Amino acid sequence: MNLLLFVVFPYVCITVFVVGHLWRYRYDKFGWTTRSSQLYENRLLRIGSPLFHFGMLGVIGGHIFGLLIPQSWTDAVGISEQMYHVAAVGGGLLAGVMTVVGMVILIYRRRTVGPVFSATTVMDKVMYAFLAAAIVLGMWNTIAGSILTLGGEYNYREGVSVWYRSFLAFQPDADLMGEAPLGFQLHALVAFALFALWPFTRLVHVFSAPLGYLTRPYIVYRSRDDTRLGSHRPRRGWDRVG
């Protein structure tokens, strides 16, 4: 069972994630957008969207730190378990609360503002369900697991994180995850399901984060692409005459 849930399922999801993005990028560059609804409604978005997105950036950063950096490394530079715990819980709580509050505002907005609701696709709704579930489970793990320590102490850096790194190294150790508390297991499963959905939702916009803007010249010049005068590139073997 552990093998199926924590080895087979995650690999399937990650494969769908990668192949799905490649396929979507080739098939649907035009549909690759944030699908902003700011034009319809701005009052709630102005608060909710930055809260959610900046919170989410913090959450992602926290996950990278917690999952990818082995405990031995932080020990080696002299960060004690206690210090790490305080920083992780403090930062995680702040980012998590921002994310959850932002998400509640955004979902409320999406449901109650007519034009926004009618611009919501089925894929959006499915994605929202998984995203919300992953966020709520993550918050639960932080609050119930790390602060209130319901169900005993659990150091995810000796369990979940090790499993995750073994998973990325293609030498998965399913038992490490099988021993983790239920909250962590569910969070991981929902997150992997979300990864599988990712390429088919508006979440693709994450991969368009425009960091190149900071370094490119302000004005972009482009030559009329003579190899592409129509909207399709000529096939190989078809040379232009003249």
Add this chain to the structure above:
Amino acid sequence: MRVMAQMAMVMNLDKCIGCHTCSVTCKQAWTNRSGTEYIWFNNVETRPGLGYPRTYEDQEKWKGGWELNKRGRMKLKGGGRFKNLMTIFSNPKLPSIGEYYEPWTYDYSTLTDAPAQEHTPVARPKSLISGKNMKIEWSANWDDDLGGSTETAHRDPMLAKIAEKVKFEFEQTFMFYLPRICEHCLNPSCAASCPSGAIYKREEDGIVLVDQDKCRGWRKCVSGCPYKKIYFNHRTGKAEKCTFCFPRIEVGLPTVCAETCVGRLRYIGLMLYDADKVLEAASTEDDHGLYEAQREVFLDPFDPEVMREAEKAGIARDWIDAAQRSPIYALINTYKVALPLHPEYRTMPMVWYIPPLSPVIDVVRDTGEDAEDKGNLFAAIDALRIPVEYLAELFTAGEVEPVDAVLKKLAAMRCYMRDINMGRDPDASIPAAVGMTEEEMYDMYRLLAIAKYDERYVIPPAHAEQAHSLEELSTECSVSDYGGGQQDLFGEGSGTPTPIAVENFQMLQDRQTSDSLAGPENKGARVNLLNWDGKGSPPGMFPPKGPDS
């Protein structure tokens, strides 16, 4: 010197009758899709008025365009790169749909479906955004012809700058129409604001376009453009803007708005400019100097040095010829009657305007004086400060002298030509009073009043002599590819694009510029029914008849 060519337009506002034909034909051609209901690539505003979207010219509010920082360097008014990215999740300066208008349709079916009832059924307005019944409170031309201006016109940002002198009393008022398209600026702030780098300026003809495949819908261009000529398609989540009808321009046809202009007030042609001097000119410290600075960026296409450099830069000989015959060059640099719209935004706009003399003439005529007498007109231009200052706010960042000079030239032309038309001896002192010779004045009159199609539109075709390879049918892309595949899976408009068929525009040009009917002979048995104008039966439509019939 780095010579570049720019396709540009000049509009003669004296001739605009505010019929909105340009807007309507443009909309039919480009923005009659869902999600683009409120998008007017071309719109005609009544001035004084609020414009579209409302009060878009108030850059203290909308923060569009460029400004100089303390060190005199160019900076986006909306904030630099870092601030731009930090506000990406919610654009603080994006006009809401209410600033444009909520598009609507009418519930027409009730007119025929309603059961028998005492009162006549009515078609109620339904919002195209929420689908609900709505109250129509604003639209693209709500203040057309000064309608409701006593309520709204005092909010005109340009009027506010000279407001203390204006009493909006109906009998004192003046008005004119201002048709607007994208300015295709030399220093476009929309492109500079785009985080994805999807907005680009074409090297060949300077047309500014949005790459629909690269646009990610961050909406920064909408707030970055001070003219608010980039619109957000709320269905596809992509930015859209005026394309200067590039598929038509490439085959030598004028834009749809120019082609269909009833008053024939639009001129299209090339300008050569020195790309190395753009930034320096745009950084001119004094707002009042920007008009002159931009004129100095333009190069004289008759200067042998410029011609040599242009050829070195890969500009074809026929393009240089076209730049020499360009009506735009004549109006901007030879006669100096065209002025840029809002040079103070520092984007170096390339759609220029000949300011209208009509507000002045109307006043003179209403007093019962001769409105074609030089003395009367010159005195009126000097005396009527409000219309002149208002025009200056639009075209020269508030500096009155250039507007004065243009209006006097137009007035002089009127007086000078009247003598000729009445069979009297022309008075050489009239052109001399505005620093022109008689010959120049007559040439200017010809260009402004009676220029024919090919003098108003000097458009060299793009160097795609490979015209035949433009035809997708002959190279690839069979009909089954069009609309094939599963469309709209990820929302409206997703999936592979429906191609713009370049061949359609090539054939359109053939049809419009030849005397024969549709279906050029060299096309053999192929018929494009999309371009069939209904006249005659083009060869190939029916099988060839036998020898005896």
